[in-house]
Amino acid sequence: MTRHLLRRRRDRDLAPLGDPALAPLHAALTAEPAPTEVAGEAEALAAYRAVSWGRTAVPARRRALWRPAVLSSVLTTALATKVGAAAAAGTVALSGAAAAAYTGNLPDSLQDVAHKTIKAPAAKDKAPKAPPAQAVGPDAAGPAAWGLCQAFAKEKPAQDQAQDQAQEQPNGKANGKAKGKAKERSVAYRNLVRAAGGEDKVEAYCSSVPRPSDEPGTPSARATKAPKATKAPASQAPRSARP
Amino acid sequence: MIGPSFPGVLRAAQDGDETAFAELWRDAQPVLLRYLHVLSGPGFAEDVASDTWLHVVRGLAGFRGDERAWRGWLVTVARRRAVDAGRLRQRTPTVPWEPGDEPPPAPAAETLVLTALDTRAALDLVARLPRQQAEAVVLRVVAGLEPRQVAELLGTSPGAVRVAVHRGLRRLAQELAQEQGGQAL
Numbered sequence: 445m446t447r448h449l450l451r452r453r454r455d456r457d458l459a460p461l462g463d464p465a466l467a468p469l470h471a472a473l474t475a476e477p478a479p480t481e482v483a484g485e486a487e488a489l490a491a492y493r494a495v496s497w498g499r500t501a502v503p504a505r506r507r508a509l510w511r512p513a514v515l516s517s518v519l520t521t522a523l524a525t526k527v528g529a530a531a532a533a534g535t536v537a538l539s540g541a542a543a544a545a546y547t548g549n550l551p552d553s554l555q556d557v558a559h560k561t562i563k564a565p566a567a568k569d570k571a572p573k574a575p576p577a578q579a580v581g582p583d584a585a586g587p588a589a590w591g592l593c594q595a596f597a598k599e600k601p602a603q604d605q606a607q608d609q610a611q612e613q614p615n616g617k618a619n620g621k622a623k624g625k626a627k628e629r630s631v632a633y634r635n636l637v638r639a640a641g642g643e644d645k646v647e648a649y650c651s652s653v654p655r656p657s658d659e660p661g662t663p664s665a666r667a668t669k670a671p672k673a674t675k676a677p678a679s680q681a682p683r684s685a686r687p
Numbered sequence: 688m689i690g691p692s693f694p695g696v697l698r699a700a701q702d703g704d705e706t707a708f709a710e711l712w713r714d715a716q717p718v719l720l721r722y723l724h725v726l727s728g729p730g731f732a733e734d735v736a737s738d739t740w741l742h743v744v745r746g747l748a749g750f751r752g753d754e755r756a757w758r759g760w761l762v763t764v765a766r767r768r769a770v771d772a773g774r775l776r777q778r779t780p781t782v783p784w785e786p787g788d789e790p791p792p793a794p795a796a797e798t799l800v801l802t803a804l805d806t807r808a809a810l811d812l813v814a815r816l817p818r819q820q821a822e823a824v825v826l827r828v829v830a831g832l833e834p835r836q837v838a839e840l841l842g843t844s845p846g847a848v849r850v851a852v853h854r855g856l857r858r859l860a861q862e863l864a865q866e867q868g869g870q871a872l
Contacts, residue, residue: 454834457849458827460856465864472809473829477717484733488712488740489705495744496703 584632584639592636593650688831689714693754701748708747712740715758718830719765724810725825726766727774735774739765759836762826766840775818812859819843820855827852 461470584592640649689696689710699707719739723732742764750760769775813821819841826837827848834845834852841848 457834457852458856460853460860461828463856463860463864465867466856466860469809469812469859469863470828472806473721473813473825475806477713478806481717481720482713484716484737485709485712487737488716488744489709491741492700492708492712492744492747493705495747496705 584635588632589636589639589650589653590655592632593646593653596633596636596646597650688754688758690754693757697750697757701750711757715761716740718758719761721806721810721829722762722822722825723765723769724807725814725821727769727772728814729807729810731769731772731774735765735769735772738768738772742768755831755833755836758830759832759840762830762832763840813855816855816858820851820858823848823851824855824859828856 460466583589636646636649637643640646696707696710700711716736719736720732723735727735739761743761750757752760810825813824815821816824822841823837826832826840827834832840834848837848837852838845
């Protein structure tokens with residue numbers, strides 16, 4: 445009863461609604477919803493669904509939903525989601541790639557990039573896929589001497605690199621950065637040095653090597669046992685070594 | 688108003704139940720449209736209501752309160768959206784219904800009286816009140832808010848709200864009564 449009195453007192457401002465003149469107005473203001481007033485339910489539900497599922501805002505506005513700015517916003521949100529997923533996948537892939545780089549299991553060109561960017565071991569430092577003992581290299585004291593000397597004299601860097609690749613990278617893939625110490629590690633060069641009797645005697649040795657008559661002008665330096673290395677003559681290898 | 692089942696409906700909607708949200712929307716959307724009809728005009732009511740629901744949906748999970756508080760929150764968001772969009776009704780007649788001062792869109796009162804009063808026409812009639820009276824009448828009569836809630840929304844006191852509602856309704860009744868009398872003659 446007290447509550448009823450309090451409510452009546454609180455609602456005294458609404459007392460004029462008891463006036464018969466206001467009855468039609470009151471009825472109209474509080475009438476059941478017209479169909480036009482609840483016509484946007486589907487769009488409102490779409491917005492609710494979008495927020496509930498993806499915590500992404502999609503306007504419920506019927507007409508505004510397809511306005512360029514609104515549509516752009518929705519698409520941007522969706523795109524950002526996909527980009528985020530792609531970035532996550534890329535992170536996983538890069539993690540794997542980094543592990544491969546640090547263990548030296550990347551292809552040489554990629555290993556070189558990894559070496560420069562994340563200080564992974566250089567391709568030339570990788571453990572050779574074929575044991576060095578299997579790569580005998582060209583016989584610098586035999587028919588390959590002329591070719592080796594030609595390559596040594598004319599294209600020392602290229603020769604170094606080609607020989608290095610021929611012996612250490614049977615897959616023939618290039619490593620443009622493997623020039624420095626590669627010469628010392630090249631089996632062919634070591635063979636040439638050995639045949640000459642010392643590194644400082646190579647030029648003198650080469651000057652005494654006769655030009656083979658059966659293969660004029662053709663480099664004869666070939667790997668004797670490494671099968672893939674024989675596919676790349678010393679003079680052509682640098683060309684293929686360039687990216 | 689949804690009534691006693693409101694807490695369960697709200698909770699379900701907050702948990703992702705589309706049916707529950709639809710029930711909330713169907714109950715409140717007409718109220719919002721009618722309020723915004725008076726506040727912003729019929730041309731903007733639908734757009735502002737859509738903006739309102741967008742914000743409501745975003746904040747739905749964090750809402751706490753009963754059905755009256757829910758209504759209060761909705762109209763508060765709606766009013767802010769209307770203000771932000773610059774869509775408050777510009778026409779604020781301080782001396783309504785002076786001869787020759789009637790705004791063109793409003794229907795003739797005699798038409799309203801003689802025919803079944805259309806909701807839109809009734810809202811147009813209310814919109815001819817001074818803005819604070821018009822808002823207070825709609826929020827009290829249509830939205831069912833308490834004077835305290837209306838006062839918070841309008842930045843005034845509950846007493847001022849009661850006065851505004853009372854005066855607004857009396858003015859409407861007086862006008863309609865005069866029109867009824869005129870028609871009877």
